[in-house]
Amino acid sequence: MLEKLLLLQSCEGEIAVASGKRKPISLTVATAGPKDFSKSRALQPKAHRLIPGGAHTFAKGDDQYPEHAPAFISRGKGCHVWDFDGNEFIEFGMGLRAVTLGHAFEPVVEAAYKQMQLGANFNRPAKIEVDLAESMLEVIDGADMVKFAKNGSDVTTAAVKLARAYTGRDLVAICGDQPFFSTDDWFIGSTEMNAGIPQAVINMTLKFRYNDIESLRELFDRYPKQIACVLMEAEAVTPPIADYLMQVKKLCEARGAVLIFDEMITGFRWHLGGAQKYHAVIPHLSTFGKGMGNGFAIAALAGKREIMRLGGLDHDQKRVFLLSTTHGAETHALAATLETIRIYHEHSVVAFLWRQGEQLRGLVNQSIAENRLEGFFQLIGRPCNLVFETRDQDQNRSQAFRTLFMQELIRRGVLAPSFVVSFSHGDADIKRTAEAVSEAHIVYRKALDEGIDKYLEGRPVKPVNREFS
Numbered sequence: 001m002l003e004k005l006l007l008l009q010s011c012e013g014e015i016a017v018a019s020g021k022r023k024p025i026s027l028t029v030a031t032a033g034p035k036d037f038s039k040s041r042a043l044q045p046k047a048h049r050l051i052p053g054g055a056h057t058f059a060k061g062d063d064q065y066p067e068h069a070p071a072f073i074s075r076g077k078g079c080h081v082w083d084f085d086g087n088e089f090i091e092f093g094m095g096l097r098a099v100t101l102g103h104a105f106e107p108v109v110e111a112a113y114k115q116m117q118l119g120a121n122f123n124r125p126a127k128i129e130v131d132l133a134e135s136m137l138e139v140i141d142g143a144d145m146v147k148f149a150k151n152g153s154d155v156t157t158a159a160v161k162l163a164r165a166y167t168g169r170d171l172v173a174i175c176g177d178q179p180f181f182s183t184d185d186w187f188i189g190s191t192e193m194n195a196g197i198p199q200a201v202i203n204m205t206l207k208f209r210y211n212d213i214e215s216l217r218e219l220f221d222r223y224p225k226q227i228a229c230v231l232m233e234a235e236a237v238t239p240p241i242a243d244y245l246m247q248v249k250k251l252c253e254a255r256g257a258v259l260i261f262d263e264m265i266t267g268f269r270w271h272l273g274g275a276q277k278y279h280a281v282i283p284h285l286s287t288f289g290k291g292m293g294n295g296f297a298i299a300a301l302a303g304k305r306e307i308m309r310l311g312g313l314d315h316d317q318k319r320v321f322l323l324s325t326t327h328g329a330e331t332h333a334l335a336a337t338l339e340t341i342r343i344y345h346e347h348s349v350v351a352f353l354w355r356q357g358e359q360l361r362g363l364v365n366q367s368i369a370e371n372r373l374e375g376f377f378q379l380i381g382r383p384c385n386l387v388f389e390t391r392d393q394d395q396n397r398s399q400a401f402r403t404l405f406m407q408e409l410i411r412r413g414v415l416a417p418s419f420v421v422s423f424s425h426g427d428a429d430i431k432r433t434a435e436a437v438s439e440a441h442i443v444y445r446k447a448l449d450e451g452i453d454k455y456l457e458g459r460p461v462k463p464v465n466r467e468f469s
């Protein structure tokens with residue numbers, strides 16, 4: 001049954017079924033060459049007139065892509081998308097890593113649709129809230145309670161608030177080497193883009209370095225009994241050195257702080273139960289989001305009963321206003337998540353993501369060697385979460401070379417701000433992508449040798465979080 005549904009949804013490449021049964025079907029990815037983006041271009045001024053930045057998420061903005069890039073997406077199926085001009089691309093990263101199974105993935109869409117027909121929101125909780133809570137807690141080791149929300153930022157912010165209430169302390173220690181935890185002031189205040197955030201709020205967030213236990217210890221020493229929580233990703237692109245995560249946990253417990261793992265990216269990717277399961281270090285609280293509902297808006301705060309219960313009714317301490325939102329338990333997002341979890345279990349999705357990433361990494365590394373790009377172009381991160389690093393002729397990190405590489409991939413029908421795979425990236429998609437990478441690398445090599453200006457069309461991309469436009 002599922003295979004039949006996957007056949008419907010996977011319209012190009014191979015059917016992404018982790019059971020091992022794959023059925024090749026025709027690949028219709030657009031061939032290399034300049035693409036017509038004229039309809040998209042015509043819409044861009046209107047988008048910028050109506051929406052600050054022209055998009056509702058910074059990471060999707062025009063400044064994040066080359067000038068010749070699809071500006072608006074009309075639809076997606078599996079790992080393929082079609083832009084407003086009708087150009088087709090193999091997409092990586094998909095929905096800022098939220099779409100882990102595939103675009104318009106039939107079983108998930110069906111589950112959500114069925115639930116929508118029963119009603120999206122009621123005055124009292126829907127039974128499915130309990131069903132999903134049970135299902136989530138089965139996959140998150142050591143968590144006793146869970147609460148749902150719509151965005152990752154909501155749940156990391158809720159974790160911080162809960163930790164502050166639980167400890168009676170104000171300061172928050174975050175890992176300064178990891179890029180993002182929340183859209184809320186306690187985190188954005190710590191970035192370059194902190195306009196509009198009071199200095200008093202900015203001062204309450206401290207930073208430590210990843211894989212450097214002494215930098216965390218120093219913070220605890222400098223601010224004794226003031227740090228409420230330590231918030232970090234168990235792993236981003238750099239793996240933890242031996243025992244580091246356990247040392248962090250022990251230090252938190254010795255100094256009376258709550259350890260929070262942000263599993264927005266690692267959850268449903270490193271392991272269904274997140275990087276905490278992968279590394280066998282259980283935090284006191286953890287936050288999940290992207291990946292849970294295959295693109296539907298859902299996030300979760302999970303953790304120890306002793307802390308989580310402060311958001312409940314069975315205690316006599318001061319109550320914590322914990323994630324009480326109108327849309328937090330919208331029923332079809334919960335149904336989509338239940339179905340996503342079921343598919344993960346049934347089809348070993350995590351193993352598939354690692355395998356496909358590994359396959360792509362092998363092919364890209366081959367191209368790096370063939371084009372003498374060692375030291376200039378590098379894939380980093382785990383196979384399930386590959387990103388690329390681009391460097392110029394002096395081996396300095398380069399946004400211009402990142403733009404050139406993306407530009408050349410786009411010409412060849414690949415839309416890749418990263419190489420983060422999904423369950424829909426079949427072998428044919430990986431092979432096609434590797435071919436595009438290899439051709440893009442030839443241009444990259446020439447740009448290193450002859451100067452990038454000769455090859456880059458338009459301005460380079462810019463970092464998302466920056467002080468000025």
Ligand SMILES: Cc1ncc(COP(=O)(O)O)c(C=O)c1O
Nearest residue numbers: 151152153180181182262264289
């Ligand atoms: C590690 C991490 N935490 C939290 C967030 C915030 O999630 P959301 O955008 O759903 O609010 C993100 C978003 O990119 C993230 O990457």
